Structure formats: structure tokens, C-alpha cells
Amino acid sequence: MSDPLPPSPSHRSDNPMKRSQAEVDVVDLVEESVAVFGFNMRVTAWNAEAERLYGWKRSEVVGGVIQAAVRCSPSEPLRVILARVHETGSWRGEFSRTTKSGETVVVAARWSLRRDSAGRPLDIVETSRDLTEIRRTEEALDRVQYQYQTLFQASAVAFWELDIFDVITMVGTLRQAHRDHLRVYLTGDPDYVRQLIRTTRIIDINAQCLAMFGNGDRQDLLRNFDRCWPDESLGVFADCVMAAFEGKPHFSAEAVLCSITGQRFSTLFTVSYPRQGSSTTRLLAGVVDLTEAKRARAEQEASERRYRDLFHFVPLPLMRLENQDTNEIFMQARAAGVVDFAEYVKEAGLTDRLLDGVKIKEVNAATVTMFRARSTDEFVGSVARYWTESLDVFRQVVAARYAGKSAFEALIKVVAHDGAILDVLFYVAFAPITGQQNNTLVGMIDVTDRIKAQEMLARVQAEVAHAARVSVLGELTASIAHEVSQPLTAIETNTEASLLWLAHTPPNIDEVRELAQRTSAEAQRAAGIIQRIRSMAIRAAPVHEIVDLNLIIDEALLFLRHELQRNGVLPVLRLSPDLPGILGDRVQLQQVMVNLGLNAIQAMAAAGRADRVLTIRTSVADDGRIGVEVQDTGPGLEADALSQIFDSFYTTKESGMGIGLPICRSIIEAHGGALSAANRSDRTGARFAIMLPRAAS
């Protein structure tokens, strides 16, 4: 700035062009813009920086009034500035000026008064510097600082601003001695690390830090940085110091820290170091409380682990499925207004597409066992191979999901991997339909053995029922013999009479014809009896058909007719005329009626009472079930007997197998009904009551 300044206009008149040129060359090297003007404000010099800053060329400005080129908005009136310059020799201030292109620039200007050798004021030299960029930078800096302050104070992260100058000094000395083994040394000497912590100066803390580590007293926390570091975390601090020496920009580690009141938390401890080469030893340490996050993560992990354990180790076969095409097909069906989805799938031929879209994602060990597979790998792919035996049920499953049901259950047949057909109770829980991924959990129970056992039980029951029928037939031998001997006698007698008529002269053909007709009728009657007995004696699997209980009771009475007569028992039927049909096995139900009737007859005969009435009543109960009552006028049942008569081999009779009533009860229960025994309320006999469900119409 001590370079010669341009001469006054009066000097310049000697050789203005030449001098001015030489002087300007020097002034052009100055970083500031330089302008020289007289008290009339006419410009006499204009350097290169002024050209760059204001956009006006020297030739355009020199000789003109400076305001004409760069309109000035000085912070003070121009005459005040000029007065100051005259009085003190200089002025500093800011101008807002307009460049040639019309932009506004703010400049810091200094006006200096030049005097000639006689000390008279000559002209004014203005040096100015563009403040626009600086202003912008300052504003940005302010903004950053504000943001930093806001972040620092309002952040949910606890911040310590630390000065580790003393720490670096301490460790620096140590480093000289231990070189590469510094880390080992620090790790091996926790007391030293503790000392480093105590040496660390705390510059500032934020509100979150105070809340997290403090006891409410800010100064207390500032003085007790080391109390926040439990022994177990000293290694982290040592690493943090090492990172500073290694010139790393950041350091981050999980550490257990504690508040000065002793509360411990899992934290993420992060440090930003000053840039390399920076002389500052201040650094910012942020602490995030991980306790909550850790607990949430641990809980989620535990929950996932529980699910995994449950899925894999539960002895129930489970499959996790993912549905791919289902949503699209659902949307199309909804758009088409489909209500019966199962039917729609069948008609539109969508079954295969739906099946292929359901992929098995996961199976558990129980599933592998149930399907007789060797490993879970065998289950990769679609579920199609498992539905070959129960396609209708598959359509029902999808229809249930379409209808918005949350679950579906059915008994299905599936093919195991060794080709065996399994009876499986299939249960599916649908996840809510969300997005593209539809998870479905399927549970299965292999009921093959159970169903086999049930079938076996049904067979055994049928066999026992048959044995019981045969036994009853045995008890009815006299009745049967009586029944059959009637037509047989008639046939024999008619035949002999016919022969006698034929022997007459002339033979009486009319008598013979009538006798032959009656003989034929009797043969029919005998055949009917044998048919009845045969149906009772035949061993057949139960057949379920719609049967009329009134008719069954009528038929049963045919078996009992002779027993009734022989024992002098009067049968009274009170049959409901409009009895609905029931679904059942005719022979078995007939067997029950014969058994109950026979029991009643025998009980009344054994008691020796004169008044013997067997009443059979049918009715429809309020709940729609069908009731049958068999009442007698016998001695009734003893209290002991009431609780035991349905037990196998319990009998009050001297002869008899005692399997009648248990068989009756199991037959009725197999028909979905109930058989109970009681005494008549007036204590004049026993009453057996059957309730059976009516057949679905």
C-alpha cells in the first residue's frame, strides 16, 4: 500500500497519458479496488480490481463524476464524509454501489486525503473491498452456528464438548516411551485411563446431557465427568484417545455409562475429532441412550426366537405359505361381482393357477415326519401336490379367504411323500391381506390312526350289536317257533284236507282251489317271518337312511307279539302321526325297540302283577328332536340299578346276557341321540326315554 499514488490532475497535465499509464500498472497489482478523484468527484484513476468489481472500464470512468458510474448509497451524507476527510485526513465506511450490470455490491471503503508538498489538499484516494461475499459467508456462518447451537442444545443426543489438550500432552509423553505399544499400555493400566478422564476438561454440555447424566445441577456434572465412566467402560475411553492420536475423523463404540446419581445405561458413544492440522483440541462427544432401543431389539429378537422355536419345535406339523397370484385373482373376482368364489374358481378353471401361486416357504420338523419326508428341502415349491385328493376343500379354503374369514378348518386327505394317503385335520389362519406378501400359517394333525380306530370301533360295535341281536333272537326262540309253527301247521293241514277232497268222488275241485290259495298265503306268511329274523341275524355294516320310527316300532312289535301274549302284557301305542324321519340304521333301531320291549315284558312278568301294560310313545320335542318313550307297569328300577343298568354285563335277570342295554345306548349314541332310564313319577314302573336328532331336511 506504500506504492506511489497517481499524481494530482494538475501534475497530470504535464504528461498525463504517460505518467498515468505507468502508475496505473503498479496500482493494478493491488487486490483492492483503487479509485482517485478530485473534490469535484471527477475520477482521475481507476485500477484493474475496480474494473472487475464495478464492471466499468477505466476509459469509461476517468474524467467523469464517480457517482455517474457507480451510484452510491453511502451510510452518511456525502458532505459529512468530505468534511471528515478534510478534518482528519481519512474516512472509513461502507457503500452500497451498483455495478454496470445493475447488481448491488456492498463495499468497505477508505478515503484518504492526499496533500501536495505544501500541505494543500490535492485529491481523494479511495480503496474499497467487496463485502458481498464476506457478508454472505458471515450469514452462512451465523446460520451454521445457530443450527449447531440448536442441535447442541435441543438434540435428543447428549453432547459433551471436551477439551483434551491436557490429555494429549500426557499421552504424548507416554507415546514417546511406548511407541507402538501405546494401546497395550493403556489397556493394561485402567488407573492411568481414569486419570486421563479426570484430566479431560468439560467445556459445555447440552440439556439432554444434563437430563441424562446429571442430578439437576449443571456445575456438578461439569466437575464430575469421570463419575460417568464405570470401570468396565474405561477401554472405550482409551480407544477414543487412541483414535484421536491415529488421526481418525470419528470414533464410535457402545459403552455402558452412568449418571452421577449411579444409574447405568447402554449407550452409543460417538466422537468427532477436529480436522487434521487444526490446532484446536476441542472435540464433541455425543451419547445416545440405547437402553430403550436395546430392550426393544432384545424383545423383538426374543419374540422372533419364540416364534421360531414354536414353529420348529412344536410337535404339531406347521407350514408357512406365501400367496402370489391370489390378490390379483381376488380383485378380478370382486370387480366381476363374484359371490360364490369356490364355484367361480371351478368354472373359470383357476384352480391350477391358484394352487401354483401358493408356495411353501417354511415347514417344521413335525411336518417332515408327518409327510414321511427326509428333509425340509423336499417341500420347496407349490402346495399343489398335497391337494390332489381334496381339490374341493382347497377351493373352499380360498373361498373362505375371499370371504374375509380369518381361519378355516377341514378334514382332508393328503398324499405323503411315500405315497401313503393320510387323513389330516387341516387348520389355516390367514394373515390380513396386506400388500403383495401374504403369509399364511397352516397347521395339520394326522388323524389317520384315529380315523382307523374309529372305523375299527364302529366295526366292533356293529359286531357286538349283531351278537346282541343273535342273543335276543335266542331269547325269542319260543316266540319265533310259535310264529313259524302257525303257518306251517296251516299249510300241512290245508294240504292234507286238499288230498282228502281230491279223494272224494267226484273230487271237490272248488274246495281244493280255495285251500291251495290259503296254503300259498300261509307260505308267504312264513317267508315274511323268516325274512324278519334273517335281517336281525345278518351281520351287516350299519346303513344310514331316512327311517320312520313309528314303522320301526310296529315291526319290533311283530317280534314281541308272542311274548306279549304269553306274558299277558297289553301293548299300548301312542305314536305321533306326523313324526319327521330320522337318519339311521333300521335294523339297529329295531333291535333297540325289541330289547327295550322285551326287558319291559320280562320285568312285568317277573314281578307277577296282574295289570301289565307296555306303553310306547313317540313325540317331537320343542327343540325339534324326536322322543321315544317305553314305559312298563313293572316294579321299576332300584336306585343301584339306575346308575348301573347301562354298564356292560350288569343284569338284574337270572338268565340273560346283560348286554342289552349298553348295546342299546351305544346304538342310540352312534345315531347322535341319548338313551336314559328313570322310574315313572308315580312309581308304577320304569320308563326308558330315547332322544334322536331329526334328519336334516
Added chain:
Amino acid sequence: VANLVIAIVDDDDAARMAVMALMRAKGFAVNGYASAEDFLQAEPNLSHCIITDIQMPGMTGIELKQRLVVENCRTPVIMITARVEQNVYQMALAAGAFCLLRKPFKANALIECVEKALAQQDDTRNESDV
């Protein structure tokens, strides 16, 4: 034999009509009754022989015979039954049945029985005539 009357008591229509046909074919006059009560009401003393079933609703064949004994009617009574119990035979004979036939029986056995009963009755009559 046309003037000999046989009464037949059986609740089973087919059996009763068969026996009636057989007796008519042998030349007897016949009267059929569906119960012992009907028979008693109609003609306890008009028949030369009575054929009755034992097992009937109401009065049984044995009770009928006992009743006839009480009333001093000596007409022979042939009993038939489908029952198989041993004691029926004892009861029938004790009551004074002329003979007992178990169903199913041979028609000739019944004819023989009837002829014997009628012959005995002739003897009895002859004796009483003496």
C-alpha cells in the same frame, strides 16, 4: 259221520280255517270260534269233540277245559299248541285234555286223535246207556 259236530277254537284265523277244512273233508260238521269265550256263549254242549288252541288272548284252552269240567261237560277236548315248554304238556293232561298236539303237527295225527275221541265218546255213551 255227517251228524257229528266238531267245534274248533283258535284265535289264529288261518290255523282255525285249515282245521275246519280238514274236518269237513273228513265229513264232519264244523263250527269255528276265534276265542274260548265265543265258544262258551254259543254251544258248550252241542259238539261231539272240541279242538282248541291253548294260547289265546283272554281265556286259554286249558282254562276252557277246566270250565267245562266245572260245568260237568264231558265232551272230549283236543288241545293244540305252538309252545315248547315241557310243563304245558303236564298242565294240559292235568286239566283233562284228551290229547295234546304240538304245532306243527301231521294232519293225520289230528284226524286219528279226533276219531279216537269220538270212539271213546261212543263207548262212554254206550256205557251210560247201559
